[in-house]
Amino acid sequence: MKKHDQDFMKRQNRLTVFEIIKSQQPISRAAIAKQTGMSPTTVSRIVAELTEEGYLLETEQVSAGLGRKSTLLAMVDAAVLSVGVELDRHRIHIGIVDIQGNVVAKTDYARATDESVNATLERIGAEIDRLTKSNEIDCGRLIGIGVGLPGIVDNEKGVVVFSVQLGWKNVALAEKLKAITGYEVAIDNELKVKALAEHLKGAAIGSSRTAMLGFGNGVGSALIVDGEIDRGKTNSAGEIGHTTIDPNGMMCDCGKAGCLQTYINIHSLLSEANKIRPVRTIEELFEARRAGERWAVYLVDRALMYMAITINNVVCMHNPDTVIMSGELTDKFPEIYEEVAELCIKRFVWEPLRGTFAIRPSELSGQGVVIGSGLMSQNCFFALE
Ligand SMILES: [Zn+2]
Structure with a gap:
């Protein structure tokens, strides 16, 4: 075997052991060897390395059946910290995330929609600095920054290819933010990282095929199969918001007419509402609906119908075991979830797929x-280390 192939194998083995301990802790060395097929010596060597580096600790536990003591391994949660950034048109959220995905410190602030790329990134750098200082975060433990944002993202090159919401095109975001902060930067589409989080920590634990839908300023989806994000050829799989529903329909901010998201997203709902009377916020529109104003009932009901249609289409295409509804609309108006789920079950999901x-x-x-x-x-x- 060539030297670099050996190195690659070693790194992969290390990552595998690490992932197993992370997801199944506390766990014994023997159980890891059994699961991975690695020799006990290899497992012990990797565990010794990781313990020495401060990632693991040993605990003694008495096993239930035999009353024998065995040594189990667990993660030191704060051994590794990273920064997670949600970069959106109007607002930026920043959190310090530990190895279990707990947010140990966080902040958020408004972003001017016409703010330049450089100004946005300089501010993010300054806010990370402030956040770590005010929470006395040990920066030696901070291994990098991850950024999730709406749009088409080349996650391998770290480039924002196209984001309608941010108005960005071909922005070398990872490189620029690294130059400002000094940390390694990974970037991806927001729904893809969100789906990953739900799979590891949230509504999709234990699911082997999760379809994540986002209804908010845009409409999008992400698919996780056996723990892996389905990316497609150019990391654009899931851009369902720009599938064409009606070629003679409303203009979408992508420049095409009749995209699915023009029936659902907040911007379109507000611009339709304003044809009837001045409505400044999405809250006002839902208020008018609750008050029984016919035009508001019509607009929101139509949006909910298209959400149910979106779910049917995604289910027909991907046959998932779990569909997760997320996004600003469902976050702000939780009643949407029940209504759409009912529409799905009673009307819109194709019968053979109901209940699957x-x-x-x-x-x-x-x-x-x-x-x-x-x-x-x-x-x-961990993959590169
Ligand atoms: Zn579009």
């Missing part, structure tokens, strides 16, 4: 992107 999947609201809602981005950064770190 669970529909769940996002469990991490507001924090999903921060947690997922932080965990993505850690995954990159």
Whole structure:
């Protein structure tokens, strides 16, 4: 075997052992060897390395059946920390995430929609600095930054290819933010990292095929199969918001007419509402619906119908075991979840597929992107280390 192949194998083995301890702790060395097929010597060597580096600790536990003492391994949660950033048009959320995906410190602030790329990134750098200082975070433990944002993202090159919401095109975000902060930076589409977070910590634990839907300023989806994000050829799989529903329909902010998201997203709902009377916020629109104003009832009901249609289409295409509804609309108006689930079951999901999947609201809602981005950064770190 060539030297670099050997190194690669060693890294892979190390990552495998690490992942097993992380997800199944506390666990014995023997159980790891059995699961991975590695020799006990290899497992012990890797465990010794990881313990020495401060990632693991040993605990003694008496096993239930035999009353024998065995040594089990567990993670030191704060051994590795990363920064998770949710970068959105109007607001930026930043959190310090530990190895279990717990947010140990966080902050958020408003972003001016016309703010330049550099100004946005300089501010993120300054806020991370402030957050770590005010929470006395040991920066030696901080291994990198993960950023989740809406749009098409080249996750391998760290480039934002195109983001309608941010108005960015071909922005070398990872490189720029690294230059400002000094940390390694990983970036990805927000729904993809959010789905990862739900899979590891939230509504999709134990699911082997999760479809994550986002209804908010845009409409999107992400698919996780056996723990892996389905990326497609250019990391654009899941851009369901721009599938064409009606070629003669409303203009979408992507420049095409009749995209699915023009029936659902907040911007379109507000611009339709304003044809009737001045409505400044999505809350006002839902208020008018609750008050029984016919036009508001019509607009929101139509949006909910298209959400149910989206779920049917995704279920027909991907046959998932779990569908998670997330995004600003479902976060702000939790009643949507029940209504759409009912529409799915009674009308819109094709009969043979009814009952083959669970529909769940996002469990991490507001924090999903921060947690997922932080965990993505850690995954990159352990894979490359
Ligand atoms: Zn579009």
